[in-house]
Amino acid sequence: MNLLDVFLHTLNVTLPVFAMVFLGIVFKRIGWIDAHFITTASMLVFRATMPTLIFLSILRADLDVALQPALIGYFLGFSVLSFFLAWGWAQWRCPFEDRGVFAQGAFRGNxxxxxxxxxxxxxxxxxxxxxxxxxxxxxxIYNVLSAAVLAYHSASAKSGMLAIIRHVTKNPLILSVLLAIPFAYFAIDLPEWVMASGNYFGAMSLPLALVCIGGTLSFTSVKRSSKLALDASLWKIVWLPALGVLGGFALGFRGAELGILFLFLGSPGAAASFVMTKAVNGNAQLSANIIVITTFASLFTISAGVFLLTALGLI
Structure with a gap:
């Protein structure tokens, strides 16, 4: 595969995803979608269509192939490490009340x-x-560590351990994974009409969610971005993905496993970060700026990473 083929392959991976985000920006600007639509659609994705998509994808999977304990363990372990690296950096970089927001924005991806x-x-x-x-x-991991660090750095937070546990155990995405694994393991077949209906329903998830992300972004926020937001954004989409991929390479991950690891680590900041920051009366502007910067910039950083890893024959 020559460099032109690698470049075209990179665009085929990243552009369809980010095109949906930019459509959301356009639709919001011309008035085809509004804040009410975004709130309702995001809730539908989180509570229903995305859990359906994940459930069916695991149900169709060969767990002997798709269940990769070494990769999953490394990804989760590195994510915990990245939280402590970002939080440690925040001790030096940020005022006390912004350290939790910085750490969450720097390690929590979409x-x-x-x-x-x-x-x-x-x-x-x-x-x-x-x-x-x-x-x-x-x-x-995201919910527990984010809730804990935001609570620690905010006098108004009311997130005890029981509240965190209750929130996590009710998360529809986690529940869909836990429900799907025994179905896949014991090869339990669902009726064809259920699978077909589920496929239609779940297929709405990714384009609808990406359009909603685009609808929430604001170029004005980018113009008001602080140095802290830029610093946290570099951690999120440059330093931590680079460290994570180097570590994965050293451990022997190659091909699809290394590629998926990079795509997950390189994902932009999660919109849930803003919601959680707002809930504890933290620096919501800092959180919003991190999300906006990482979302726009990740189009280039992810494309560059996929191009480089493909050109080197690693994915």
Missing amino acids: CGIVGLALAASQYGDYGLSLGGIMVGGIIL
Whole structure:
């Protein structure tokens, strides 16, 4: 594969995903969607269509192939490490009240939507299946660590351990993974009409979620971005993905596993970060700026990463 083929392959992976994000920006600007639509559609994706998509992708998967304990364990372990690296950097870089927001923004990615969409674009059903299992685990880590660090750095937070546990155990994405694994393991078949209906329903998830992300972005926020937001964004989409991929390479991950690892680690900041920051009266502007910067910039960083890894023959 020559460099032109690698470049075209890279565009085939990233552009379909980010095209949906830019459509969301356009639709919001011309008035085809509004804040009410975005709120309702995002809730539908989170509670119904995305869990359906993940459930069916795992159900169709060969768990002997899609369940990769070494990769999943490394991804989750590195994500925990990345949180402590970002939090440690924040101790020096930020005022006390912004350290939790900085740490969350620097380590928490939009794996459940952007990462999963990119994995599906690159690796099809295998990317969805392995990615769905990875999403189930990382949601748990993101929610627990983010809630804890935001509570620690905010006097108004009311997130006790029981509240965190209750929130995590009710998360529809985690529940869909836990429900799907025994179905896949015991090869339990669902009626054809259920599978067909589920496929139609679940197929709405990624394009609808990506359009909603685009509808929430604002170029004005980018203009007001602080140095802290830029610093956290570099951690999220440059330094941590680079460290994570180097570590994965050293451990012997290659091909689809290394590719999915990069796509997940390189995903932009998660919109849930803003919601959680707002809930504890944290620096919501800082959180919003990190999300906006990483979403726009990740189009280039992810494309560059896929191009480089493909050119080197690693994925």
